[in-house]
Amino acid sequence: MKWKKICSLDDIVPDTGVCAQIDDKHIALFRLAATDEVLAIDNIDPFSRSSVLSRGLIGSVGGTPTVASPLHKQRFDLRSGHCLDDESITLTTYATRISKDAVSISLA
Amino acid sequence: MSTYIIIGNGMVGHRFVEELVSKNLHIDNNIIVFGEEPRSAYDRVQLSSYFNGTTANELSLVTPGYYEENSIELRIKERVTAINRETQTVTSDNGEIIPYDTLILATGSVPFVPPISGNDREGCFVYRTIEDLEAITSHAKNSKIGTVVGGGLLGLEAANALQNLGLETHVVEFAPRLMAVQINDHAGECLRNKIESLGVGIHTSKATSEITDGKNRIHKMVFADGEELETDCIVFSAGIRPRDELAKSCGLDLGERGGIAIDKHCRTSDPHIYAIGECACWNGKIFGLVAPGYHMARIVAERLDHCEETLFKGFDMSTKLKLLGVDVASIGDAQAARRGARTFAINNEIDGSYARIVVSKNLKYLWGAVLIGDCSTYDMLLQMMKNRIPLPSNPQDVILPATSEEQSLGPDALPDDATICSCHNVTKGDIVDAIKNDGIVDLPSLKSCTKVATGCGGCATLTKKILDNELEKQGIAVDTSLCEHFAYTRQELYHLIRTEQIHSFGELLEKHGTGLGCEICKPTAASIFASCWNEHLLDTDKAGLQDTNDYYLGNMQKDGTYSVVPRVPGGEITPDGLITIGTIAKKYNLYTKITGGQRVDMFGARVDQLPPIWKELIDAGFETGHAYGKSLRTVKSCVGSTWCRYGQQDSVGLAIELENRYKGLRSPHKLKMAVSGCTRECSEAQSKDLGVIATENGYNMYVCGNGGMRPRHADLFAEDLDKDTLIRYIDRFFMFYIRTADKLQRTSVWMESLDGGLEYLRKVVMHDSLNICSQLEEEMSYVIDSYECEWKATINDPEKIKRFRHFVNSDESDNNVLFVEERGQIRPATADERELQLANTSA
Numbered sequence A: 001m002k003w004k005k006i007c008s009l010d011d012i013v014p015d016t017g018v019c020a021q022i023d024d025k026h027i028a029l030f031r032l033a034a035t036d037e038v039l040a041i042d043n044i045d046p047f048s049r050s051s052v053l054s055r056g057l058i059g060s061v062g063g064t065p066t067v068a069s070p071l072h073k074q075r076f077d078l079r080s081g082h083c084l085d086d087e088s089i090t091l092t093t094y095a096t097r098i099s100k101d102a103v104s105i106s107l108a
Numbered sequence B: 001m002s003t004y005i006i007i008g009n010g011m012v013g014h015r016f017v018e019e020l021v022s023k024n025l026h027i028d029n030n031i032i033v034f035g036e037e038p039r040s041a042y043d044r045v046q047l048s049s050y051f052n053g054t055t056a057n058e059l060s061l062v063t064p065g066y067y068e069e070n071s072i073e074l075r076i077k078e079r080v081t082a083i084n085r086e087t088q089t090v091t092s093d094n095g096e097i098i099p100y101d102t103l104i105l106a107t108g109s110v111p112f113v114p115p116i117s118g119n120d121r122e123g124c125f126v127y128r129t130i131e132d133l134e135a136i137t138s139h140a141k142n143s144k145i146g147t148v149v150g151g152g153l154l155g156l157e158a159a160n161a162l163q164n165l166g167l168e169t170h171v172v173e174f175a176p177r178l179m180a181v182q183i184n185d186h187a188g189e190c191l192r193n194k195i196e197s198l199g200v201g202i203h204t205s206k207a208t209s210e211i212t213d214g215k216n217r218i219h220k221m222v223f224a225d226g227e228e229l230e231t232d233c234i235v236f237s238a239g240i241r242p243r244d245e246l247a248k249s250c251g252l253d254l255g256e257r258g259g260i261a262i263d264k265h266c267r268t269s270d271p272h273i274y275a276i277g278e279c280a281c282w283n284g285k286i287f288g289l290v291a292p293g294y295h296m297a298r299i300v301a302e303r304l305d306h307c308e309e310t311l312f313k314g315f316d317m318s319t320k321l322k323l324l325g326v327d328v329a330s331i332g333d334a335q336a337a338r339r340g341a342r343t344f345a346i347n348n349e350i351d352g353s354y355a356r357i358v359v360s361k362n363l364k365y366l367w368g369a370v371l372i373g374d375c376s377t378y379d380m381l382l383q384m385m386k387n388r389i390p391l392p393s394n395p396q397d398v399i400l401p402a403t404s405e406e407q408s409l410g411p412d413a414l415p416d417d418a419t420i421c422s423c424h425n426v427t428k429g430d431i432v433d434a435i436k437n438d439g440i441v442d443l444p445s446l447k448s449c450t451k452v453a454t455g456c457g458g459c460a461t462l463t464k465k466i467l468d469n470e471l472e473k474q475g476i477a478v479d480t481s482l483c484e485h486f487a488y489t490r491q492e493l494y495h496l497i498r499t500e501q502i503h504s505f506g507e508l509l510e511k512h513g514t515g516l517g518c519e520i521c522k523p524t525a526a527s528i529f530a531s532c533w534n535e536h537l538l539d540t541d542k543a544g545l546q547d548t549n550d551y552y553l554g555n556m557q558k559d560g561t562y563s564v565v566p567r568v569p570g571g572e573i574t575p576d577g578l579i580t581i582g583t584i585a586k587k588y589n590l591y592t593k594i595t596g597g598q599r600v601d602m603f604g605a606r607v608d609q610l611p612p613i614w615k616e617l618i619d620a621g622f623e624t625g626h627a628y629g630k631s632l633r634t635v636k637s638c639v640g641s642t643w644c645r646y647g648q649q650d651s652v653g654l655a656i657e658l659e660n661r662y663k664g665l666r667s668p669h670k671l672k673m674a675v676s677g678c679t680r681e682c683s684e685a686q687s688k689d690l691g692v693i694a695t696e697n698g699y700n701m702y703v704c705g706n707g708g709m710r711p712r713h714a715d716l717f718a719e720d721l722d723k724d725t726l727i728r729y730i731d732r733f734f735m736f737y738i739r740t741a742d743k744l745q746r747t748s749v750w751m752e753s754l755d756g757g758l759e760y761l762r763k764v765v766m767h768d769s770l771n772i773c774s775q776l777e778e779e780m781s782y783v784i785d786s787y788e789c790e791w792k793a794t795i796n797d798p799e800k801i802k803r804f805r806h807f808v809n810s811d812e813s814d815n816n817v818l819f820v821e822e823r824g825q826i827r828p829a830t831a832d833e834r835e836l837q838l839a840n841t842s843a
Ligand code: SRM
Pocket: B555, B556, B563, B564, B565, B593, B594, B595, B596, B597, B598, B599, B600, B601, B627, B633, B634, B670, B672, B687, B688, B705, B706, B707, B708, B709, B710, B746
C-alpha cells in the first residue's frame, strides 16, 4: 500500500470534515472524536455533483458513523460508502492512517 | 412451466409483476414484459411533482436490478404490434414473434384529444408521460400564456403545472362546470370561484371549433360561440381513452364505449388473455385510478397461483385531491344518482367552502359526499360510507362545523374489516395485528410491514391515528423523541440545557444521550446553546454541530458555493452602502439580486472567497445578515411618516431599532418582522412572525403570521401600545417561543399547537400568568448585550479563518464549480453545460 500524507490531525477540527485534493480527485476526510479515527470517502455528492460532502454533519445510525450531505441530507455510511437513503448508490472509501499526528490516505 | 407475457410496463403492469414475484410464480415460469416507453415503470400519479424538481429516477417504481435479479425479461422501448390468438403469439415492433401461454394486457390509456382542426400544431401537448412534461417545460420557456382544454381532475392538475411554470393560465371546459364527473353544480361554482381567485381564467360551456395562428400569441382558439382566446401553449386533458387497439384487432370483445371487456376474474373473452388497469372495462365502466388497477393485478396473480380467489366487483372511486391549492374531495355517489337519495349541503360564503352529503332515503346511511375548500372530514365520511356506519340522528351533524360528540369518529368506531388503505388492501385489523404481534411502534415500520400508505398516500393520516390510538391503548407512550440519540423533545432538551447549565454537546450527549448525534440533534442543540449562552458558533466545541450554512456563515447553494447577505436594517441603505456592495460584487464576480427581504444577496462565492469578501464588507461598516441562521432575518419597513402622506409614525426608525435589538437572536426557526406606517400595510406586517402597524395613538402588535408554504394571517395581539410596552411584549413573546417551540416550528405552527391559543399567549405575555416575565426579559437582555457580529469575530480569528479553504492540502479553489453567463451575470452551469465545459477543457 502506498500512503500519501494529507495534513496533520490538528488541521481537522474534531467531529468535522475537510476536503483533500489528490490528482484530480476530491476526497472527504472526517475526524471522529469519539473513536479518534479519520475516515475517508469521495467528496463529490452524487446527487448534486457538487464537491461538498466534507461539509456535511457527522452522525451515527445504530452504531455506524455517517455523514449527511449538506445539500439534501442523504446519509452515507462512512465505513462502507453506502448511501442509507438510496440503495443504488455507494461511494468509494479510502484507507486512512494516523501516525505521529500526520493523516495519510491510501489510494490503492 | 408456462410463459406469461405482459404488455405494458406502467403502474399496473409493474405491480402485477411484483404480485407474481411475491407468490414466487417467477421461479418456475417464464415472464416477459413489454414496455413501449423509454423507461421502466414510474409513478404516474406523482407525475406533476416532476415540475417541483422530482427527477425521473426518483419517480421510478423499479428498484435497480429488480427485473434481472428475478430473471424476468423486461423489453423496454419495445411495442407489441399484434396478437395472434390462434397461434398464441405476439409480434413486437422489431418483428419478433413470441409464444405465450397466458397473456396479460396492461396497456393503460391515452389522453383524449378532441377532433379540432389545428389540434396537432406545434405547441399542442397531452399530459401523460415524462416525455410529455419535458416537452411542455421546454416550450413554456418561450411562452407567456398557457391553456388547458378540459376542466376535470387531470385538467386542473395540468393547469396547476402551467401556473407553476410561470404562465398566465386558462382552463377551457366544454361542460357548464368544472369537474363535471365528480361534483354537482353548486360545488362546481364554489371550485370555480376559488380557482379564479388564484388568477386562473376559467371558461366553461366553451366548445373549441378551431385552432389557428394568433395575432399576438402563437395560437388563437376559436370557440363555437364566436369568442376567441390567444395562447402560446395548449394542453389537452379532456378525458382518457383506453388503449384497446391491440385487443380490437385480434377480435376480443370491447365495452360499448371502448375498453377491453373483462369478467369478475379480469378475464377477457379469450380465456388465455386477461386485461388489468385502465385499459380494462368491467360492466361498462373504465377505472381511471391506480387503486382499482392494483386490485385487478392482485386478482389475476391469485388466479394464476390457483389460490383463494378475490373477485372484481367494481371499485369505490372516492378521491381527495389538492387542485391548484384547493382541497377537493368526492366520495361515493357524489351526484346523488341513486334512487331515493337525499342531500344536505352547506355553502359557506365566508370562507368559500362547500360540503354536501348524500344519504339514504331513511336518513340512516351515508351514500356519498362532495367537499370543497375543507376536506378535514374526508377520512371519517369515507369510512362511514364504506363500513355502513349509521349516521347520527341529525345526519347534517357530520359536516357541521360544531364539534358534536358524534361527529368525531375515532378509530375505535371502525370495524376491524374496514379497509383503510385501498391501494394495498390493508384493513384496520391488519394494522392492529401488526402493532400487537410484530411490536411495531412507528409509522415507517408499519409502512414497510403492511405496505399501508405506500401507494397514493391518501390513507396516511388515518393510519397514524389508528397507530397512536392503538399504542395508547397498550400503554406505550407515543414516541416524541428528537431522534435515535435523544429520547427528549426539543422543549425538554432546552430545559435540561438551561437548568443544568450545559454548554457543550459532548456533555449533553454524555448526560442525556447515546451514539454520536446526527444531522437532527446537533443543529437543534447548537441552536439551544446559542439562544441560552450566545457563544460564538465556530468555537471549536460547537463547530461540528452546525449545519454547513452556520459553519460557513452563508447559505450553501446547489453547486457548493455560498451566498453573502449583509444586514441592511429596516431596508434603509445609503448610496455609499450600495456602491460598496456593487464594488465588491464586481470585484469577486458575484451574482446580485434584491431579495424579498429588502436587501441585496450576492451569490456564487467559493468558501475561500468568503473571508476576503466579508473583510471588505465589515471594513465598510456592514454586519452579517444571518440569512443562514435560524434567527432574526429582516425587519421590513415601509417609508412611513417621514415621507409618506399617510404615515402615522416613523416606521423606518422603529424597524431599524427592532432589527438592531434582535439581530443575532437564535430561535427554533427563523424570525421575520415588519413595521408599517399605517393600515395600508405596505410592509406586509400581517404576514410576519411579529408585525407592527402604526396607529394615531401608537402601535398595534400582530403575532404569528407566516408567508411561505402555508401562509397564515397574523393575529392582532394588542392595540395602541406605546413603544416601551411594545418592545417589552416582543421581548417576552420571542423568549417564550424560544423556550417552548418544537425544532423548526415557525411561530404560526407553534401558535396553533398552543393549548388556549391567542388568549393563553396574551395571559402569559401581558398578564404574566406563569410568573416568568421578568425571567424572560432578563434572558433577552443577556442575549442582546452579548451580541457580536459573527463575521467580524471570525475575520479577527486566524484559527477560524483557516477553515475557509476548499482543500486542506492545497490552496487551489474548487475546480468543480463552473459558471456560465446569463443576462449579464454568472449562474451555475447546468449538467449539460458542465459536460460541455469539461469536455472542452480536457480536449
Ligand atoms: C434570497 C431570498 C429569495 C429572494 O431572492 O428574494 C430567499 C432565499 C431562500 N429562502 Fe426564503 N428567501 C427570501 C425571502 C423569503 C420570504 C419573503 C420575506 O421574508 O418577506 C419568504 C416568505 C415569508 C415567510 O418566511 O413567512 C420566504 C420563505 C421561505 C421558506 C418557507 C418558510 C415557511 O415557513 O413556510 C423557506 C424554507 C424554510 O425556511 O424551511 C425559505 C428558505 C430559503 C433558503 C434559505 C433555502 C435554502 O436553504 O437554500 C434560500 C436561501 C437564501 C440564500 O441563499 O441567501 N424561504 N423566503 C429571500 C431572502 C430574504 C432576506 O433578505 O433574508
